[in-house]
Amino acid sequence: METVVVVEGNDEEKYEDSGVEKGSTSLSSLKEVADPVVYKLVRVEGDGRLVPATDDEVMEVEDFLIDDKTEVNVTTDTGKTEECISSGGPSCLKLQLESSEGLPDSENKKVDAEQLTSRLEEIVPSSALILNGNHNNEPRSIGECSKPADEPGESRSPASGACASSKPDFSKLKGEICLDNLSIRELHELFKATFGRETTVKDKLWLKRRIAMGLTNSCDVATTTFTIKENKLVKGMEESCKNADGTLTGPSMVEAMDISCKNSPTSHCSQIEDHQIVSGKSVRNNRVEFDGGSDDLQTEQRAAKRVRKPTRRYIEELSEVESRDCSPKVSSSAKNIGSEQTSPKSWVKPIRKVSSNERPVVTRLDSLGGSGVQVPYVSRVRRSRPRKNIMALMFHPSGMGMGMAAKVVKKTLMVHGSQPDSECLDQVLKPRSASEQFQPLLTPEDEKDHQCSVIDTIHLGKNLGLKQSDSSEEASDDNLATVPTAKGGMRRKHHRAWTLVEVMKLVEGVSKCGAGRWSEIKRLAFASYSYRTSVDLKDKWRNLLKASLAQTPPDDGINSRKHASVPIPAPILLRVRELAEMHAQAPPKLGSSRLAGVGGRSVQETRSGYL
């Protein structure tokens, strides 16, 4: 019996939605599984072997897919497109990896391609078709991963640079890592490296898929690249570059795009991609989905270039992850939605509703990255886009594949904003997002480097697969820690632990400027600590005060030292207290009380004596 099927790598994809017939293929039996991005059209022989579909079949299916997708999008909701298309399969990932690898090292690429090709030819040579889905969209979804990268299309060449640079990394990572062969443990490590948080999921397939997705999302370029490669592999087209400009359709389009990217890593490529995508299917989706009604959105999207809204798929994925890995923590404030978000699916529904109808006010905690970011559903849907505020977009991205990025990004932005010397904000942004995903933590020292460095990204990328990931992990741990809440939710803080030095500086600053002049203090004492905002100082001071007062009363000495958990030396606390008293007394109203001069002093002395 011969059945033409589209092999889907994923377990949870919904064919029904797309209208594509799944056929009777069991995923398990397939050696080659399509990855999230790629579909292969194959025929299943009676013995279960997969045989590349014939050209006719391919064509048929292709059309089918395309049509369906389009329709699907319209009908179901926008997000579906990606869903239909993407599914995570091991082989796909592999392909991606290999393909991406090519960038830096053309030779390797070739080799890989050859290998793949040969592999395919075992079977049937040229007939196999790898259909590239619109997965391209996926990576781009606005919120998801790297907004900056997306932006390139518009105006910035920096982006292109970033792309180029980042490509290598990812490719390497991917190339080096064959998810298929990794053990659960390894997958867990990789997962952690990728998302900055641990997972307890034992499902290999899921892990692989997840990781692949994360990697893919992290870099648009990577995705693109791989696509090309596939084409190459299958069709052996390197020349497609030429055609790229525009006339290709379907898979070829993708190819072209990819190629163009490769050849001239510039914003151009992205643009093209966007356009294509837009023209293709996404447009519809976006429209329907987002727009609760504003034309502007559409217009803007097109005009502005591409707006990548978070795909439904992405959202689902997130939900899924959340529900599976961490305790689902959803904080919703909005009207109806909040409560029923037990299962991933349930999430989706509410979301849709919101997006299409009312203004989505709901927000949810995105724990994907490990940072609990509150992401308005709306934003996910790309509500902010209309504003044209790029920055806004930046914030959203986090949610995507790498949750941790979100916070980081935010932070980064903050930093930049506060930092006088933030050099190329724009430039940085893009690269940054990518790099941050892997190395969310920016130490002050690193800050500089990070600002414009694509290098970091690359570096990270290379290492990611290996132990390097650990480094990123560590970094992330420091800054971004996931704190389990009593409720079971995971709250993320990208906290930077206060060091003694910082505390001392703070105290000193307060003594000089007085409490309340946080911005002043920030400027004076924390000029080099870009990550500390005046608010942070204030908060810290508040805490210090509390601490100092708490221990003060009865047993000074003992407590102060004993608070093992609290590293803050007693002397400092004393000082804090002192300052607090001074301020309390001095400024406000009375100087009378008992302290002004004497009372306060004596107390202080006493304590100091102990200490």
Next chain:
DNA sequence: CTTAGGG
């Protein structure tokens, strides 16, 4: 934007 305060 900077403060202040609540969560």
Next chain:
DNA sequence: CCCTAAG
């Protein structure tokens, strides 16, 4: 830490 309100 984050967010929001208020000056």
